[in-house]
Amino acid sequence: xxxxxxxxxxKRAETWAALHAxxxxxxxxxxxxxxxxxxxxxxxxxxxxxxxxxxxxxEDAVLGLTDPVLDPAMLEAFDIEGDLLGEVSRLMLSVLRxxxxxxxxxxxRARIYESYPHLRHRRYQYILKVEQLVLETVRSQLAxxxxxRERPADSPWQGHDVDDVAFTIVLTASTRMRxxxxxxxxxxxxxxxxxxxxxxxxxxxxxxxxxx
Amino acid sequence: xxxxxxxxxxKRAETWAALHAxxxxxxxxxxxxxxxxxxxxxxxxxxxxxxxxxxxxxEDAVLGLTDPVLDPAMLEAFDIEGDLLGEVSRLMLSVLRxxxxxxxxxxxRARIYESYPHLRHRRYQYILKVEQLVLETVRSQLAxxxxxRERPADSPWQGHDVDDVAFTIVLTASTRMRxxxxxxxxxxxxxxxxxxxxxxxxxxxxxxxxxx
DNA sequence: TTGCACTCCTGCAATTTTGCAGTTGTGAAA
DNA sequence: TTTCACAACTGCAAAATTGCAGGAGTGCAA
Numbered sequence: 001x002x003x004x005x006x007x008x009x010x011k012r013a014e015t016w017a018a019l020h021a022x023x024x025x026x027x028x029x030x031x032x033x034x035x036x037x038x039x040x041x042x043x044x045x046x047x048x049x050x051x052x053x054x055x056x057x058x059e060d061a062v063l064g065l066t067d068p069v070l071d072p073a074m075l076e077a078f079d080i081e082g083d084l085l086g087e088v089s090r091l092m093l094s095v096l097r098x099x100x101x102x103x104x105x106x107x108x109r110a111r112i113y114e115s116y117p118h119l120r121h122r123r124y125q126y127i128l129k130v131e132q133l134v135l136e137t138v139r140s141q142l143a144x145x146x147x148x149r150e151r152p153a154d155s156p157w158q159g160h161d162v163d164d165v166a167f168t169i170v171l172t173a174s175t176r177m178r179x180x181x182x183x184x185x186x187x188x189x190x191x192x193x194x195x196x197x198x199x200x201x202x203x204x205x206x207x208x209x210x211x212x
Numbered sequence: 213x214x215x216x217x218x219x220x221x222x223k224r225a226e227t228w229a230a231l232h233a234x235x236x237x238x239x240x241x242x243x244x245x246x247x248x249x250x251x252x253x254x255x256x257x258x259x260x261x262x263x264x265x266x267x268x269x270x271e272d273a274v275l276g277l278t279d280p281v282l283d284p285a286m287l288e289a290f291d292i293e294g295d296l297l298g299e300v301s302r303l304m305l306s307v308l309r310x311x312x313x314x315x316x317x318x319x320x321r322a323r324i325y326e327s328y329p330h331l332r333h334r335r336y337q338y339i340l341k342v343e344q345l346v347l348e349t350v351r352s353q354l355a356x357x358x359x360x361r362e363r364p365a366d367s368p369w370q371g372h373d374v375d376d377v378a379f380t381i382v383l384t385a386s387t388r389m390r391x392x393x394x395x396x397x398x399x400x401x402x403x404x405x406x407x408x409x410x411x412x413x414x415x416x417x418x419x420x421x422x423x424x
Numbered sequence: 425t426t427g428c429a430c431t432c433c434t435g436c437a438a439t440t441t442t443g444c445a446g447t448t449g450t451g452a453a454a
Numbered sequence: 455t456t457t458c459a460c461a462a463c464t465g466c467a468a469a470a471t472t473g474c475a476g477g478a479g480t481g482c483a484a
């Protein structure tokens with residue numbers, strides 16, 4: 001079997017996917033109000049109680065939203081001493097990918113966002129969680145960095161709090177991210193689109209380098 | 213959903229059936245030695261550890277054997293004051309049915325018993341468990357019965373222990389059962405065959421009534 | 425308005441599954 | 455013969471699932 005994930009992790013992913021798929025299907029067929037937790041759980045082959053072990057509410061199941069996760073390998077690769085905006089963008093991108101299900105259900109989600117635009121707000125709240133997570137990471141890494149400790153006396157960072165500097169960096173990266181997302185997609189869900197973002201970001205980074 | 217069994221019980225039954233089916237299939241394809249617990253568990257979609265939550269050894273999984281169970285409804289219907297041999301036989305029959313999987317895998321089991329006759333011994337051990345369970349039931353019911361308490365002074369039971377009387381009754385019923393099983397089947401597995409036994413038993417009961 | 429049914433959601437204890445470490449027996453290679 | 459890998463099986467603690475009882479909000483009918 002696939003050694004990448006343990007049996008436990010694989011089953012967890014399967015259950016999650018089954019619940020999401022069932023919820024999304026119900027939403028498309030019967031409308032959002034027609035989504036009944038009990039039926040969705042039945043369709044996924046688990047109890048209604050288990051549904052709430054995976055999603056805090058119906059809407060998140062329909063959209064396939066999860067709390068953001070920071071991939072340890074990504075954290076390892078993160079270089080606080082390198083190209084800051086690039087590094088943070090890459091980090092944020094990787095975390096962003098984790099709040100929504102894989103490509104299998106991308107089609108379903110796209111149609112749902114189309115039918116129920118107000119649900120986009122729910123996804124926005126998860127993006128805020130992503131920012132918080134990235135911010136915390138950048139803040140701690142920056143605080144421990146040579147870049148911060150040995151910043152020259154004429155650095156524009158002088159006289160500022162580490163927290164404020166980290167906050168501003170993340171916000172800047174985030175703003176660009178949102179700009180790209182707005183421009184590039186109507187429904188930013190699939191991994192393919194995320195990859196497109198990677199390249200668009202490279203481009204943008206060069207453009208903004210002149211502005212910042 | 214089917215309200216007969218809870219979700220928990222349904223899943224337990226499914227897992228049991230999946231393990232048994234996988235084990236039986238492997239045995240038929242690769243031979244008995246070819247049955248590998250890890251592979252069987254994989255095929256059934258559970259961990260190897262879970263396998264041993266369901267079966268104490270490979271062989272029982274291959275044969276689909278479980279500990280005998282006394283159906284409460286059957287116990288309710290049991291009438292210690294009635295036709296003793298008939299009642300006990302009926303009870304034993306119902307318990308016998310519980311030590312082996314349903315009709316779905318009967319075909320598989322039949323071929324396995326054919327290929328590996330020495331496994332019949334394992335089933336025999338379960339039949340002994342059935343006898344023990346039935347014996348315990350009959351013993352306690354008889355001890356509390358009017359039939360026993362108020363047995364006439366000239367009853368052949370006089371001067372004997374309740375335990376010994378119960379034991380003898382169960383042994384007699386069991387012997388007949390084995391006789392019928394020997395005669396009727398080469399591979400006593402399917403429910404259909406069990407039903408045939410029902411009738412054969414009725415017949416036998418009438419015949420033996422003359423002998424006892 | 426009140427009562428009632430229904431659905432979403434939570435807390436908690438019981439049951440089940442899993443991972444892991446370890447013991448035992450067996451056969452095959454050294 | 456010894457050694458060594460390997461499969462069967464067990465004990466135990468962590469994690470997941472379930473059933474159940476119950477709180478809160480909402481709509482609907484009397």
